[in-house]
Amino acid sequence: MPAYKAPLKDMQFVLHDVFNAGEQWANNPLFEDCTTDLADTLLDESAKICENLIAPLNRPGDEQGVRLENGQVYTPDGFKDAFKTYAESGWVGLGGNAEYDGQGMPKMLTCLAEEMLHSCGASFCLYSILTSGAALALDAHGSEALKKTYLPKMYSGEWTGAMALTEAHAGTDLGMIRTKAEDNGDGSYKVTGTKIFITGGDHDLTDNIIHLVLAKLPDAPPGPKGISLFLVPKHKVNADGSIGEFNNVSCGSLEEKMGIHASATCVMNYDGAEGFLVGELNRGLNAMFTMMNYERLSVGIQGLGASQLSYQGAVEYAKDRVQSRAPGSKKVGAADPIIDHGDVRRMLMTVKALVEGGRAFSVYCGMQLDKAKAGDENAEKLVALLTPVCKAFMTDKGFDACVIGQQVLGGHGYIREWGMEQQVRDTRIAQIYEGTNGIQAMDLLGRKVVASRGALLTAYLAEINAYLETISDNVHLMPFTEGLKFAANTTEQVTKAIFGRLQDDPHLVGTAANDYLHMIGYLSFTYMWTKMAEVSISQTDDAFHDGKIKTGLFYVQRLLPQMSALATAIVQGSEATMALDVAQF
Amino acid sequence: MPAYKAPLKDMQFVLHDVFNAGEQWANNPLFEDCTTDLADTLLDESAKICENLIAPLNRPGDEQGVRLENGQVYTPDGFKDAFKTYAESGWVGLGGNAEYDGQGMPKMLTCLAEEMLHSCGASFCLYSILTSGAALALDAHGSEALKKTYLPKMYSGEWTGAMALTEAHAGTDLGMIRTKAEDNGDGSYKVTGTKIFITGGDHDLTDNIIHLVLAKLPDAPPGPKGISLFLVPKHKVNADGSIGEFNNVSCGSLEEKMGIHASATCVMNYDGAEGFLVGELNRGLNAMFTMMNYERLSVGIQGLGASQLSYQGAVEYAKDRVQSRAPGSKKVGAADPIIDHGDVRRMLMTVKALVEGGRAFSVYCGMQLDKAKAGDENAEKLVALLTPVCKAFMTDKGFDACVIGQQVLGGHGYIREWGMEQQVRDTRIAQIYEGTNGIQAMDLLGRKVVASRGALLTAYLAEINAYLETISDNVHLMPFTEGLKFAANTTEQVTKAIFGRLQDDPHLVGTAANDYLHMIGYLSFTYMWTKMAEVSISQTDDAFHDGKIKTGLFYVQRLLPQMSALATAIVQGSEATMALDVAQF
Structure with a gap:
C-alpha cells in the first residue's frame, strides 16, 4: 500500500484560490463563524489523523476482514481504537447540526476531510459517513425527542448509524419491500423483516448502532407511497440515555x-424490534432522499479519494522503477525511470487530470450544498442536477483511475503486496451502491433534465456561459475557453436533440x-479545469x-474529445439498443 | 458463478459462414486433413469437457487457491484429476506439431477451443496454454534431440511447460536480466538465478515441468543481444525418457x-540447474518471440472468454430479476425484468457486441497465423500488425465487458457468491502479462506501423478497401459500409498525421x-461486424x-463513435502529455 500523504496544497488551492471559501462563508449566515484559518487548521489536523492513524489500517484491514462470531460482528484489529480516537476528535460530527453538538462545518470543507478519509480506505470511512448520513436524515425529519436522544451520541461517534433499505428482492425498486412495522399504540412500532447489504449493520466499534429502516405498515398503500422510515436501535435506549436491553x-x-x-456488509434481521417513526407515515422515501444528496456526493468522493492514493502509488513507482531507454535519454544508470516514457506519462497525466478535476468538482458541489442549505434556489437547482453526476462520473472515473x-x-x-489492486477492488463498489450509476444516469436525464423541461440544465449552462463572458478577453486561457464553449454547446445541442425525440422514443x-x-461529467470537469487555469495563469x-x-x-x-x-x-x-427480442440474447 | 454453456452456434457461424474455414483448410497444405466435420466434432467435444469438467472448478479454485507446502506447490482440489483427463483427451497438443505427436490442428480452430477453456477459468487454462507456448518455441528452435525427448510428453500433457523471463528488476526490459548460464562443456549449461511471476513454475498436476529460461553467459554481450534461451526441467530426464533426479x-x-x-505464480530459483540451449547463443529473445504471436493471441482470447461467461451471467440475471416498470410495460407481475430497461439493454448490448466482434477477430487472426505458417507473406504482415491489437484491445475490452x-x-x-466479480479480478491480469498493453501499443505503433514505414498498415487497409469494393452495391449493408469507410479513412488520416510529425516529436x-x-481495435471490430452482417443480411x-x-x-x-x-x-x-517536470508530479 502506498503511504498516504494528504495533498494539502492542492486542497487549499481549490478551497481558497479557486472557490474563495472565506468569502463564501462570510456571506453565508450558516457558516459565518468558519474562517480560512480555521479551515486550514482542520485540514492539517485531518491530514495528521488520516496519515498516521487510519491509513496504516487500510491493507491489514483488507487482509483480515470482518468476522461474525456468535452473532456479533468484529472489525479488524486496530479499527476499534482508531475509530474511538477519530470520533473523540469530533470528525464524525464535523458537518453535524451544532444545536445537537455537531460541529456545523460547511460541506465544501467537510468534503475535503472526507476525501482524505476515503484515500485511507473506504471501509473505515463508511462507518463514519453512514453515521453522518443517518444523523442528517434524523436531523431533518425526526422528532425533537429522537433528535435529543440520538444526535449527540451519533455526532460524537459514541454510536454509529446504518441505513437499512435493500431487501433480497428489492434493490432499485424499494416499492416492493416487505419489512413490516406494526403500531404498538405507545408511540413505538414493532419492526419485522430482513434487509440485505447493510453497511455497518453490526460491528464492535461502538456500544450501539442506530438503524434507519424502511418498512411498511400493514394497511399502507402499495408501492413507494406506502414506505415509512423508522429509527431502530440495536439496543434500546433508557430514559436517561443509557443503553438498555437488546432490541x-x-x-x-x-x-x-x-x-x-473491513466494512461489515450485513444481512440484518429485525425480529419485532422496537422502532420509532422518523418523519411522516408513508413519506419514508422522502426522508431518505434528504440525505441522498449528501451521501451520493460522499460516494463520488470515494472514487476521488481512492484515485488520489492510486496516483501517489503510481507516481512513486514510476519515478523509482527503471526500464529501457526513453527518447532523449541522458543515459544515466542502467535504464531510465519509467516516468520518462510516453505511455507511462499518458497514464499518470490521465489520473492526475481526473483526480484534480474531481477534487475541484467535489468542492464546487459542496459549495452548492452550502448555498442551498441557506436557501439559495439557484444552488438548489445545481445540487439536484449535479448530485448524480458527482456520484456516478466521479466513481466511474475514479475506478478507471485506480485501474x-x-x-x-x-x-x-x-x-x-503493493496495495494497488485493493484500490481497484474497493472502489468498484462505489459504482454500485447508493443507487447504481445507471440509476444515477436515469435520475439525471429523466428526473432532473427532462422532468424540469431543461430548467435545471439551463441554470447550469447559464452560469457557465456567464463565466465564459468574464474570461473571454484572456487570450492565454484560449484552449480552455474554446474547450468549455465546445462542451457547453455540445451539451446544449444534444439536449435539444433529446427533447425533440422524446415523444417518439420512449x-x-x-x-x-x-x-x-x-x-x-466531461462538461463539468472542463468547467473546473478552466477555473483552475484562470487562477493559475498569471503565476506560471x-x-x-x-x-x-x-x-x-x-x-x-x-x-x-470523449464528449464528441x-x-x-x-x-x-x-x-x-432495444432492437433484440429477449430470446435473442 | 454462472453455468457455462459454450456458444457453439456463434462459433460455427464465425468459423464456417464468415471465414469459410473448410475452404481455407482445403487450400492450405498444412491443414488439408482438417475438415469442417472434424472441426465441428472437436468443438462439440471441447464444449463437453469445458462445461462439465473444467467450469465447475472455476469458483472453488478461486476460493481455495494454490498453496506451497515444504517446497512443493499444490493446486486446488480437483485440478489434478481434471488436468489428467483434459490432457489425455489430447487438448494440450491440439495445435502441436504432428511429427512429435501433436494434433496439428489449425489455429483458427484451436482459438475457439481456447476461448471455451478461458471462459471456464483463466487459472486452469494457463497450465495448458503455457505448455503449448513452450512447446511451440521448442519446436521452432530446439535441437532434434530436445524435441524428441520433450515435445511428445508436453503435447500429451504428461509434462507441462513454463516460461521464465521476468526478474525482480527486469520486466519489460529483459536486457537487464542477471540469471547466468555457464557452459558445462558436455552440451549442457549450469543455470543459476531467480525469476519472478513465473506462471505454473511449480505445481502438482504433472511429474515434470519444463522451464524455458532466459539467461546470460558470463561473456555475453550486454543488453538484449546477450540473452540466450535454455530448457531447464524440474527433474532431469534419463536417456530412456524416464524422470531422473531433482534438478x-x-x-x-x-x-x-x-x-x-488457482494459477501458481511462482518465484523460481534455479540453483545450478542443468539446462540445454534452445536455438543459438545470444539469440534467446528471438526464440521467445516465435511463440509471442501465439501467446499474445491466447491472452487476447482470455479477455474474450471471460467476457463471454460474464455475458451469460448478466443475461441470465437480467431476464430473471424484476425491478420497476419499463417504458411500454405490459404490467405483468410485480415489476418488469430488468432486461426491459434501456440502461440494462445498453450494458448487455455493449458486452454482446464486444464479445461477438472479438470472437470473429480472434478467428480472423488465427486464420492469418495459419496462412503465415504456410508461407503467405501478406498474412505474415497482418499477423505482425494485428497481434498486439488482439492482445491489448481484446483484454482492455474484455475487462470492460466483465465490469x-x-x-x-x-x-x-x-x-x-454470484461469481461475476471473479471474472473482473481474473481478467485484469490479461492487460498486464505477456507484455503490458502499453508495451503492445508501442509495439504496434513503433515497431510495426512506423518501422515498416506504414507497409503493414497499408496491407491491412488494402484488404479492407478491396473488401469494401465487393460490397459497395449492397444497399442493405450501408450502415456497415459507411462505418467501415469512416474507420478506414480515419485510420489513414491519423497515421498520415503521425508520420508528418515524427521527426519533430520524439x-x-x-x-x-x-x-x-x-x-x-475499433477499425478491426468494424471490419468483423461488416463481414458478419454481410453473411447475415439475406437471412433476417x-x-x-x-x-x-x-x-x-x-x-x-x-x-x-469512440474512434473520433x-x-x-x-x-x-x-x-x-510530456509537459511536466518529474518534480511536478
Missing part, C-alpha cells in the same frame, strides 16, 4: 465481497442516460501553478 | 494476487500508442442472423 436487531450473516473487506494507476506498476500492480432516456451523464513561473495549467491542457486536449463520441452515440436514438 | 528448480514463494488464485457484466447484477455482482509514438491501438427472417445484424448496428452506432475521440486526441501531439 432484537441481529446480523444473520456477512457478505463475502470483491473488496471493502490505470495499477497498470503503471505492471505485474507489481496485480499482486497484493426508451430514449433509458438508453441514452449513461452517455449523457458522462457528457455532463511557479511550478505548482504551471503544473495546473499543463495538466488542464492535457485534460482539454486528450480527455475532453458520447454526443454522436446519444443522437442515434434507442432503436439499435 | 534444483524450486519455488521460493507464491505471489498473493488480485485474481487467478459491465458485473454492473448488471448491481450489489449481487459485487459479492463473491515522444509522439509513446504518448499516442495507446489511443492508436484502440483506434485500430431467422432470429439468429437478425440478431447479428442488429447487434452489429448497435456496435456501429453506439461504440464506433481517439483520433482527435492523437493528433494533439505529445506536448501536453
Whole structure:
C-alpha cells in the first residue's frame, strides 16, 4: 500500500484560490463563524489523523476482514481504537447540526476531510459517513425527542448509524419491500423483516448502532407511497440515555465481497424490534432522499479519494522503477525511470487530470450544498442536477483511475503486496451502491433534465456561459475557453436533440442516460479545469501553478474529445439498443 | 458463478459462414486433413469437457487457491484429476506439431477451443496454454534431440511447460536480466538465478515441468543481444525418457494476487540447474518471440472468454430479476425484468457486441497465423500488425465487458457468491502479462506501423478497401459500409498525421500508442461486424442472423463513435502529455 500523504496544497488551492471559501462563508449566515484559518487548521489536523492513524489500517484491514462470531460482528484489529480516537476528535460530527453538538462545518470543507478519509480506505470511512448520513436524515425529519436522544451520541461517534433499505428482492425498486412495522399504540412500532447489504449493520466499534429502516405498515398503500422510515436501535435506549436491553436487531450473516473487506456488509434481521417513526407515515422515501444528496456526493468522493492514493502509488513507482531507454535519454544508470516514457506519462497525466478535476468538482458541489442549505434556489437547482453526476462520473472515473494507476506498476500492480489492486477492488463498489450509476444516469436525464423541461440544465449552462463572458478577453486561457464553449454547446445541442425525440422514443432516456451523464461529467470537469487555469495563469513561473495549467491542457486536449463520441452515440436514438427480442440474447 | 454453456452456434457461424474455414483448410497444405466435420466434432467435444469438467472448478479454485507446502506447490482440489483427463483427451497438443505427436490442428480452430477453456477459468487454462507456448518455441528452435525427448510428453500433457523471463528488476526490459548460464562443456549449461511471476513454475498436476529460461553467459554481450534461451526441467530426464533426479528448480514463494488464485505464480530459483540451449547463443529473445504471436493471441482470447461467461451471467440475471416498470410495460407481475430497461439493454448490448466482434477477430487472426505458417507473406504482415491489437484491445475490452457484466447484477455482482466479480479480478491480469498493453501499443505503433514505414498498415487497409469494393452495391449493408469507410479513412488520416510529425516529436509514438491501438481495435471490430452482417443480411427472417445484424448496428452506432475521440486526441501531439517536470508530479 502506498503511504498516504494528504495533498494539502492542492486542497487549499481549490478551497481558497479557486472557490474563495472565506468569502463564501462570510456571506453565508450558516457558516459565518468558519474562517480560512480555521479551515486550514482542520485540514492539517485531518491530514495528521488520516496519515498516521487510519491509513496504516487500510491493507491489514483488507487482509483480515470482518468476522461474525456468535452473532456479533468484529472489525479488524486496530479499527476499534482508531475509530474511538477519530470520533473523540469530533470528525464524525464535523458537518453535524451544532444545536445537537455537531460541529456545523460547511460541506465544501467537510468534503475535503472526507476525501482524505476515503484515500485511507473506504471501509473505515463508511462507518463514519453512514453515521453522518443517518444523523442528517434524523436531523431533518425526526422528532425533537429522537433528535435529543440520538444526535449527540451519533455526532460524537459514541454510536454509529446504518441505513437499512435493500431487501433480497428489492434493490432499485424499494416499492416492493416487505419489512413490516406494526403500531404498538405507545408511540413505538414493532419492526419485522430482513434487509440485505447493510453497511455497518453490526460491528464492535461502538456500544450501539442506530438503524434507519424502511418498512411498511400493514394497511399502507402499495408501492413507494406506502414506505415509512423508522429509527431502530440495536439496543434500546433508557430514559436517561443509557443503553438498555437488546432490541432484537441481529446480523444473520456477512457478505463475502470483491473488496471493502473491513466494512461489515450485513444481512440484518429485525425480529419485532422496537422502532420509532422518523418523519411522516408513508413519506419514508422522502426522508431518505434528504440525505441522498449528501451521501451520493460522499460516494463520488470515494472514487476521488481512492484515485488520489492510486496516483501517489503510481507516481512513486514510476519515478523509482527503471526500464529501457526513453527518447532523449541522458543515459544515466542502467535504464531510465519509467516516468520518462510516453505511455507511462499518458497514464499518470490521465489520473492526475481526473483526480484534480474531481477534487475541484467535489468542492464546487459542496459549495452548492452550502448555498442551498441557506436557501439559495439557484444552488438548489445545481445540487439536484449535479448530485448524480458527482456520484456516478466521479466513481466511474475514479475506478478507471485506480485501474490505470495499477497498470503503471505492471505485474507489481496485480499482486497484493503493493496495495494497488485493493484500490481497484474497493472502489468498484462505489459504482454500485447508493443507487447504481445507471440509476444515477436515469435520475439525471429523466428526473432532473427532462422532468424540469431543461430548467435545471439551463441554470447550469447559464452560469457557465456567464463565466465564459468574464474570461473571454484572456487570450492565454484560449484552449480552455474554446474547450468549455465546445462542451457547453455540445451539451446544449444534444439536449435539444433529446427533447425533440422524446415523444417518439420512449426508451430514449433509458438508453441514452449513461452517455449523457458522462457528457455532463466531461462538461463539468472542463468547467473546473478552466477555473483552475484562470487562477493559475498569471503565476506560471511557479511550478505548482504551471503544473495546473499543463495538466488542464492535457485534460482539454486528450480527455475532453470523449464528449464528441458520447454526443454522436446519444443522437442515434434507442432503436439499435432495444432492437433484440429477449430470446435473442 | 454462472453455468457455462459454450456458444457453439456463434462459433460455427464465425468459423464456417464468415471465414469459410473448410475452404481455407482445403487450400492450405498444412491443414488439408482438417475438415469442417472434424472441426465441428472437436468443438462439440471441447464444449463437453469445458462445461462439465473444467467450469465447475472455476469458483472453488478461486476460493481455495494454490498453496506451497515444504517446497512443493499444490493446486486446488480437483485440478489434478481434471488436468489428467483434459490432457489425455489430447487438448494440450491440439495445435502441436504432428511429427512429435501433436494434433496439428489449425489455429483458427484451436482459438475457439481456447476461448471455451478461458471462459471456464483463466487459472486452469494457463497450465495448458503455457505448455503449448513452450512447446511451440521448442519446436521452432530446439535441437532434434530436445524435441524428441520433450515435445511428445508436453503435447500429451504428461509434462507441462513454463516460461521464465521476468526478474525482480527486469520486466519489460529483459536486457537487464542477471540469471547466468555457464557452459558445462558436455552440451549442457549450469543455470543459476531467480525469476519472478513465473506462471505454473511449480505445481502438482504433472511429474515434470519444463522451464524455458532466459539467461546470460558470463561473456555475453550486454543488453538484449546477450540473452540466450535454455530448457531447464524440474527433474532431469534419463536417456530412456524416464524422470531422473531433482534438478534444483524450486519455488521460493507464491505471489498473493488480485485474481487467478488457482494459477501458481511462482518465484523460481534455479540453483545450478542443468539446462540445454534452445536455438543459438545470444539469440534467446528471438526464440521467445516465435511463440509471442501465439501467446499474445491466447491472452487476447482470455479477455474474450471471460467476457463471454460474464455475458451469460448478466443475461441470465437480467431476464430473471424484476425491478420497476419499463417504458411500454405490459404490467405483468410485480415489476418488469430488468432486461426491459434501456440502461440494462445498453450494458448487455455493449458486452454482446464486444464479445461477438472479438470472437470473429480472434478467428480472423488465427486464420492469418495459419496462412503465415504456410508461407503467405501478406498474412505474415497482418499477423505482425494485428497481434498486439488482439492482445491489448481484446483484454482492455474484455475487462470492460466483465465490469459491465458485473454492473448488471448491481450489489449481487459485487459479492463473491454470484461469481461475476471473479471474472473482473481474473481478467485484469490479461492487460498486464505477456507484455503490458502499453508495451503492445508501442509495439504496434513503433515497431510495426512506423518501422515498416506504414507497409503493414497499408496491407491491412488494402484488404479492407478491396473488401469494401465487393460490397459497395449492397444497399442493405450501408450502415456497415459507411462505418467501415469512416474507420478506414480515419485510420489513414491519423497515421498520415503521425508520420508528418515524427521527426519533430520524439515522444509522439509513446504518448499516442495507446489511443492508436484502440483506434485500430475499433477499425478491426468494424471490419468483423461488416463481414458478419454481410453473411447475415439475406437471412433476417431467422432470429439468429437478425440478431447479428442488429447487434452489429448497435456496435456501429453506439461504440464506433469512440474512434473520433481517439483520433482527435492523437493528433494533439505529445506536448501536453510530456509537459511536466518529474518534480511536478
